[in-house]
Amino acid sequence: xxxxxxxxxxxxxxxxxxxxxxxxxxxxxxxxxxxxxxxxxxxxxxxxxxxxxxxxxxxxxxxxxxxxxxxxxxxxxxxxxxxxxxxxxxxxxxxxxxxxxxxxxxxxxxxxxxxxxxxxxxxxxxxxxxxxxxxxxxxxxxxxxxxxxxxxxxxxxxxxxxxxxxxxxxxxxxxxxxxxxxxxxxxxxxxxxxxxxxxxxxxxxxxxxxxxxxxxxxxxxxxxxxxxxxxxxxxxxxxxxxxxxxxxxxxxxxxxxxxxxxxxxxxxxxxxxxxxxxxxxxxxxxxxxxxxxxxxxx
Amino acid sequence: xxxxxxxxxxxxxxxxxxxxxxxxxxxxxxxxxxxxxxxxxxxxxxxxxxxxxxxxxxxxxxxxxxxxxxxxxxxxxxxxxxxxxxxxxxxxxxxxxxxxxxxxxxxxxxxxxxxxxxxxxxxxxxxxxxxxxxxxxxxxxxxxxxxxxxxxxxxxxxxxxxxxxxxxxxxxxxxxxxxxxxxxxxxxxxxxxxxxxxxxxxxxxxxxxxxxxxxxxxxxxxxxxxxxxxxxxxxxxxxxxxxxxxxxxxxxxxxxxxxxxxxxxxxxxxxxxxxxxxxxxxxxxxxxxxxxxxxxxx
Numbered sequence: 001x002x003x004x005x006x007x008x009x010x011x012x013x014x015x016x017x018x019x020x021x022x023x024x025x026x027x028x029x030x031x032x033x034x035x036x037x038x039x040x041x042x043x044x045x046x047x048x049x050x051x052x053x054x055x056x057x058x059x060x061x062x063x064x065x066x067x068x069x070x071x072x073x074x075x076x077x078x079x080x081x082x083x084x085x086x087x088x089x090x091x092x093x094x095x096x097x098x099x100x101x102x103x104x105x106x107x108x109x110x111x112x113x114x115x116x117x118x119x120x121x122x123x124x125x126x127x128x129x130x131x132x133x134x135x136x137x138x139x140x141x142x143x144x145x146x147x148x149x150x151x152x153x154x155x156x157x158x159x160x161x162x163x164x165x166x167x168x169x170x171x172x173x174x175x176x177x178x179x180x181x182x183x184x185x186x187x188x189x190x191x192x193x194x195x196x197x198x199x200x201x202x203x204x205x206x207x208x209x210x211x212x213x214x215x216x217x218x219x220x221x222x223x224x225x226x227x228x229x230x231x232x233x234x235x236x237x238x239x240x241x242x243x244x245x246x247x248x249x250x251x252x253x254x255x256x257x258x259x260x261x262x263x264x265x266x267x268x269x270x271x272x273x274x275x276x277x278x279x280x281x282x283x284x285x286x287x288x289x290x291x292x293x294x295x296x297x298x
Numbered sequence: 299x300x301x302x303x304x305x306x307x308x309x310x311x312x313x314x315x316x317x318x319x320x321x322x323x324x325x326x327x328x329x330x331x332x333x334x335x336x337x338x339x340x341x342x343x344x345x346x347x348x349x350x351x352x353x354x355x356x357x358x359x360x361x362x363x364x365x366x367x368x369x370x371x372x373x374x375x376x377x378x379x380x381x382x383x384x385x386x387x388x389x390x391x392x393x394x395x396x397x398x399x400x401x402x403x404x405x406x407x408x409x410x411x412x413x414x415x416x417x418x419x420x421x422x423x424x425x426x427x428x429x430x431x432x433x434x435x436x437x438x439x440x441x442x443x444x445x446x447x448x449x450x451x452x453x454x455x456x457x458x459x460x461x462x463x464x465x466x467x468x469x470x471x472x473x474x475x476x477x478x479x480x481x482x483x484x485x486x487x488x489x490x491x492x493x494x495x496x497x498x499x500x501x502x503x504x505x506x507x508x509x510x511x512x513x514x515x516x517x518x519x520x521x522x523x524x525x526x527x528x529x530x531x532x533x534x535x536x537x538x539x540x541x542x543x544x545x546x547x548x549x550x551x552x553x554x555x556x557x558x559x560x561x562x563x564x565x566x567x568x569x570x571x572x573x574x575x576x577x578x579x580x581x582x583x584x585x586x587x588x589x590x591x592x593x594x595x596x
Contacts, residue, residue, distance in 0.1 A: 023335035023430070024334050024367075025331050025332070025439075026333075028326040030328065033323050034325075035321045036411060036429075037411060038377040038378075038412045038413045040425070041415075042415055042416075042417040044417075045416060045418050055350060069317065071321045079334060079427045081338045081422035081427070114336045115338040117338045118340075118343060119337075119423060121419070121422070122421060125381035125423045125427040131334075139323040141318075142319050143324075186320060187320060202318050220337075235475040
């Protein structure tokens with residue numbers, strides 16, 4: 001099936017303008033800044049071979065939405081770049097586009113363009129570049145944390161390490177609250193210590209967490225207490241796509257109560273201070289020693 | 299070498315802000331619209347294995363710049379998504395980034411973010427999403443051609459089919475003239491008949507070209523007249539990255555003279571009329587029959 005027919009049939013219906021040009025023309029409303037992020041997901045590396053195409057599509061789109069939420073930005077549009085094995089069949093494309101459609105509806109975003117290509121070498125690579133909008137001056141960066149800010153996460157961690165077919169849920173609903181209440185943010189994609197380490201490095205601070213305060217699902221807690229996995233394995237896996245935020249203590253009460261209205265329970269797990277690096281304390285107040293901080297790509 | 303170190307060392311210096319966040323925050327100046335386009339280049343499909351990494355980088359960036367120029371948009375920033383074989387070495391990355399740096403300087407664009415990933419399946423895929431700016435309302439689409447508009451190309455075609463290591467040169471310099479003088483535009487990436495066919499389809503017109511008026515380099519002309527290649531092969535290859543434009547006849551003289559000042563010689567090769575499809579006439583005025591219109595991706 002020719003590229004143009006595939007696009008016309010499966011991807012054009014996901015757009016407003018039918019993808020009829022070399023490029024899309026977008027109006028950025030006055031008073032807003034554009035926020036842009038990219039994520040690449042490769043089959044066998046970022047999602048398992050047996051993940052259904054609809055879920056692979058959604059997982060890649062959601063990882064981008066998660067990055068936007070960490071910046072306090074609302075979804076606007078996205079570009080989709082596909083490098084597909086030459087023998088890909090149309091059913092795969094149709095299912096993939098169906099996954100995108102479902103998440104477009106759920107998160108309020110539309111496709112603005114992209115490129116669909118064949119790759120003779122046989123791998124399958126999905127790249128999405130997502131655009132978001134934020135009122136001018138309100139974007140939340142990694143560099144804004146202050147000494148005394150609380151370390152806050154938006155939900156349980158570790159489930160991604162236990163279920164490789166798990167679908168993350170980006171915290172798009174609280175993006176407006178992130179820009180209202182947080183001083184710095186990151187999404188937990190590479191592992192909590194690594195991701196908080198980014199905030200610490202750019203903000204010139206340390207973060208000290210209490211392991212006992214880190215929220216885990218019942219399943220993750222059971223696996224941990226049975227000894228089937230270690231705290232390091234569950235914490236450094238990443239891909240949970242919860243947000244890790246720096247929140248001034250004066251803001252935490254209002255932030256928590258407004259987040260609950262969006263279905264999100266915020267957990268305070270530590271505090272930013274002087275110094276550097278991310279330290280996790282065990283139940284006796286002793287630093288837990290990890291031999292790696294997070295997931296690496298090579 | 300870890301992803302973060304690679305980015306810090308080779309890609310962060312190509313950006314303004316050092317790529318320190320999950321996403322970049324961009325200011326779109328008042329009175330401008332954002333133009334966005336994407337191109338994926340896979341090794342072995344879109345560039346040959348022996349192409350130096352700097353050139354592979356530049357070719358992918360340039361194909362995006364060409365799409366922006368076809369819309370009449372000036373370069374603004376770009377996102378880079380890489381899926382690389384796990385055994386890629388740092389020298390490859392350094393050379394690749396060096397190619398980007400050279401073209402950033404030449405075409406006035408900067409990197410705003412991206413994702414660098416390993417792909418176990420072993421292919422090598424480069425995706426670039428480029429952003430451009432155009433004064434509000436002045437973007438040139440495929441749908442604006444009118445009956446009687448001239449078919450104009452910005453330079454010789456066919457050289458890409460003769461030299462697979464050839465580096466295209468995007469017509470960024472004439473983007474301001476494209477939005478000033480052209481009614482529709484496309485870049486010649488898939489082959490002249492296919493690309494003009496896009497304008498015809500969206501504008502509900504036909505295009506009639508005279509083969510004798512299509513500009514070819516001396517080399518292409520020599521190969522054609524020796525019979526080593528056919529008009530179809532040279533015309534439908536694509537990847538020349540010249541622009542094919544619809545230009546109202548009242549505009550052509552001013553457009554040509556201002557384009558010459560930018561080093562670009564415009565050639566009038568035909569006319570848009572009623573009907574549909576792109577027809578190329580031979581020296582006797584008879585339609586040339588091609589069994590394909592352009593390059594397809596699958």
